[in-house]
Each structure stands twice: as structure tokens, then as C-alpha cells.
Amino acid sequence: MKNFKLNNKGKYNWNMVIILTLIPLIGVFGTGIYVYYNGVVWQEPLLLLVFWFLSGMGITMGYHRLFAHKAYKTNAFVEWILMIFGSMALENTILKWCSDHRVHHTKAETKEDPYSITEGFWHAHIGWIVKNVPEENSRVRGVKDLTNKSAIKFQNKYYFSIGILFGFIIPLAIGFIYGRPLGAFLWAGFLRLAIVHHATFFINSLCHYIGRRTYDVKSTARDSWFVSWFTFGEGYHNYHHKFQWDYRNGVKWFAYDPSKWIIKGLSFFGVTYDLKKVKEHVIVQNRVNNIKIQLSEMFNKSGDGIRNYYQNKVEQLHIKSERLFALWSDMEVKYAEQLSKGKLKNKEILKSLVNERKRYKEQINLIKQDLQIIMSNVQKKRLQPNLS
Numbered sequence: 001m002k003n004f005k006l007n008n009k010g011k012y013n014w015n016m017v018i019i020l021t022l023i024p025l026i027g028v029f030g031t032g033i034y035v036y037y038n039g040v041v042w043q044e045p046l047l048l049l050v051f052w053f054l055s056g057m058g059i060t061m062g063y064h065r066l067f068a069h070k071a072y073k074t075n076a077f078v079e080w081i082l083m084i085f086g087s088m089a090l091e092n093t094i095l096k097w098c099s100d101h102r103v104h105h106t107k108a109e110t111k112e113d114p115y116s117i118t119e120g121f122w123h124a125h126i127g128w129i130v131k132n133v134p135e136e137n138s139r140v141r142g143v144k145d146l147t148n149k150s151a152i153k154f155q156n157k158y159y160f161s162i163g164i165l166f167g168f169i170i171p172l173a174i175g176f177i178y179g180r181p182l183g184a185f186l187w188a189g190f191l192r193l194a195i196v197h198h199a200t201f202f203i204n205s206l207c208h209y210i211g212r213r214t215y216d217v218k219s220t221a222r223d224s225w226f227v228s229w230f231t232f233g234e235g236y237h238n239y240h241h242k243f244q245w246d247y248r249n250g251v252k253w254f255a256y257d258p259s260k261w262i263i264k265g266l267s268f269f270g271v272t273y274d275l276k277k278v279k280e281h282v283i284v285q286n287r288v289n290n291i292k293i294q295l296s297e298m299f300n301k302s303g304d305g306i307r308n309y310y311q312n313k314v315e316q317l318h319i320k321s322e323r324l325f326a327l328w329s330d331m332e333v334k335y336a337e338q339l340s341k342g343k344l345k346n347k348e349i350l351k352s353l354v355n356e357r358k359r360y361k362e363q364i365n366l367i368k369q370d371l372q373i374i375m376s377n378v379q380k381k382r383l384q385p386n387l388s
């Protein structure tokens with residue numbers, strides 16, 4: 001959003017209220033009325049999808065994973081492309097966006113978190129943008145590492161013009177080519193922008209509200225495959241808050257995360273590189289530890305009978321899992337040493353690494369299953385240890 005001067009007189013910044021009301025109103029009703037009188041031609045939904053994809057990827061792959069989290073590296077040309085695509089989403093400059101977002105991670109759920117869910121769903125969704133904020137909280141900070149990039153310097157000067165040119169004027173010009181400029185303007189300009197805005201806003205609201213907390217039960221961030229479907233993979237927010245510098249948000253190979261697939265795909269051509277990724281045993285250990293934290297919280301609330309019945313078993317499983325994780329971690333160090341010496345080109349060594357990982361994972365999965373059975377029994381106040 002363009003940086004309008006703060007009107008400190010009231011709770012709301014009315015410029016922003018009007019703009020953020022008009023965009024979806026024109027997007028939905030304007031486009032609806034246009035369609036009612038003029039029908040639809042195939043170019044219009046296609047333009048919507050293309051411009052949605054480009055501006056959405058500019059935010060997820062560019063603003064978020066590249067600039068805010070430095071989850072991977074790329075060349076200056078791609079930085080420029082992502083800067084232009086991201087500007088089309090009209091979600092402010094890279095510097096302001098990254099400044100807010102980095103605070104959202106480091107100060108999550110505190111007063112300093114700009115879109116803290118503790119202030120309510122509405123505030124986390126859009127309220128934080130339309131409210132007047134004290135100058136201290138709205139200043140750009142913690143982004144010095146980004147200020148020297150040519151794409152970012154250029155954007156800082158011409159952000160709004162770039163956003164309007166690529167997000168509205170170009171669709172309008174394309175519309176002239178097939179003879180329906182207003183249609184293209186509404187579909188790929190307003191309707192597209194309303195979708196991109198609210199999809200991003202839902203990550204801050206819905207993804208801190210509904211979904212599973214598989215990796216960090218203490219965080220308000222949740223994993224939602226549903227939100228991922230319209231945010232190019234950003235719905236796996238519990239994982240993301242736990243491991244924010246991982247270039248993946250949907251960590252499982254089948255998790256819908258097109259940003260992850262494109263970043264990975266480009267790495268095969270050397271366009272992206274230094275992709276940061278959390279080691280598998282660390283992720284699995286985190287999941288198991290998370291179940292243990294949930295169980296200990298449940299024990300605190302349950303009666304003595306339930307706790308005495310299961311606590312010993314949970315303790316044994318804990319010791320067993322810690323031993324396995326220590327062995328798995330040592331094994332990874334050993335193979336990493338061989339990799340640095342170039343020995344991993346040997347297919348046999350690679351094969352044995354894959355097999356050993358599989359073996360550890362299977363054993364840990366059994367422990368995880370037992371812990372989950374105990375958890376479900378505790379929930380149902382049942383004393384039935386049907387464990388492996």
C-alpha cells in the first residue's frame with residue numbers, strides 16, 4: 001500500500017479505509033456489473049489468473065522468502081523481476097513489508113508485532129493497515145542488509161508508479177488489443193488486486209487462527225493446506241514460524257507450495273542457489289518434541305490416575321527417541337564429512353545414507369504413533385495402552 005501520511009487525529013487512517021474498501025467493491029461489483037452487461041471473453045479470466053500468479057509470486061517468492069527471510073539467493077535480474085511483480089500487489093515497498101514482517105516473527109504475539117493475532121482476527125487481517133499506528137511502530141527497521149540492492153533502491157523511488165503501471169496500465173493496454181480495455185482493467189486490475197490482498201491478509205489472520213500446530217504448539221501460527229491453495233503455498237504457517245528461513249513452507253513433498261517448487265526448479269539452472277533447508281531429523285525431532293509438550297500440558301490438566309498410568313511409558317518413549325535422534329544426528333555429521341570430501345559422488349554411499357535415514361524414520365514413527373495413541377487416550381480419559 002502506498003505510504004500515506006498518518007492522520008494521527010483518530011483511530012483510523014481514513015485514506016486507507018476508503019482505498020481498501022473501494023478496491024474489493026470495484027473488483028467484485030464493478031466486474032460483476034461489467035460481466036452482466038458485456039459478458040465474459042476467455043481473455044479476461046486468463047488475464048486475472050496470470051496477473052494473480054505474477055503478483056502473488058512477487059510477494060511469496062520475492063518479498064517474503066527472498067527478501068524478508070533470505071531463504072535462498074538469486075541474481076540481480078531475478079531480484080528486479082520479483083520486485084516488479086511484488087509491486088503489482090500494492091502491499092507497500094519491500095523495505096517496509098520486510099521490516100513489518102521481520103518484527104512479526106521476532107516479536108510474534110506481543111504488542112510490537114504489527115499484525116498480532118492477540119489483538120483479534122480483524123486487526124491481524126486488515127485492521128493493522130487501516131489503523132493509525134504510533135510513528136515508533138511504523139518506522140522501517142532491521143532491513144539494512146537489503147538497502148544496497150539496486151532493485152530495492154529503484155523501487156523505493158518509484159514504488160507506486162511501478163505498481164500502477166504493471167498492475168493496472170498494462171492490463172488496460174492488453175485489453176485494448178482484444179477490444180475490451182475496461183474488462184481487462186477490472187478483471188486483472190481490481191478483482192485480481194482484491195484477491196491478492198485478502199489472500200495475503202488471510203495468512204496473518206486465518207493462519208494464526210485455524211489449523212494444526214504440528215511443529216510448535218506454543219505459537220499461534222497454524223498450518224492450513226486450505227489457505228495454501230490460494231497463497232502459492234504460504235498456508236503452512238506453523239512450520240514457517242518455527243523454521244522461518246527454510247525456502248519451503250509446505251515441507252512435505254506433496255504439500256501444495258508452488259513457490260517452493262519454482263525456487264527449487266530454478267536452482268537446477270543455477271538461477272537460484274544456496275537454498276536453505278532444515279535437516280530432516282531436526283524437523284522430525286521437533287514434531288516428536290511438540291507431541292511431548294502437548295502431552296505434558298494434558299497431564300497437568302488430567303487427574304492423577306491418568307498421569308500415573310501413562311507418565312512412565314511416555315518417559316521411556318522419550319529416552320528411546322532421544323537416543324535415536326542422537327544416533328541419527330551423528331550419522332548425518334558423518335555423511336556431511338564424506339560429502340565435503342567429495343566421497344558422496346559414490347552411489348553406494350548415497351544409497352546407504354538414504355537407507356539409514358529410512359531406518360531411523362521408521363523407528364521414530366513407531367514412537368510417534370505410540371505417543372499419539374497415548375494422547376488420544378488421555379483426551380478420552382481412557383486407560384488402554386494399545387501400544388507397539
Ligand SMILES: [Zn+2]
Pocket residue numbers: 104203204208221237241
Ligand atoms: Zn505469522
Ligand SMILES: [Zn+2]
Pocket residue numbers: 064068069101105240244
Ligand atoms: Zn515469514
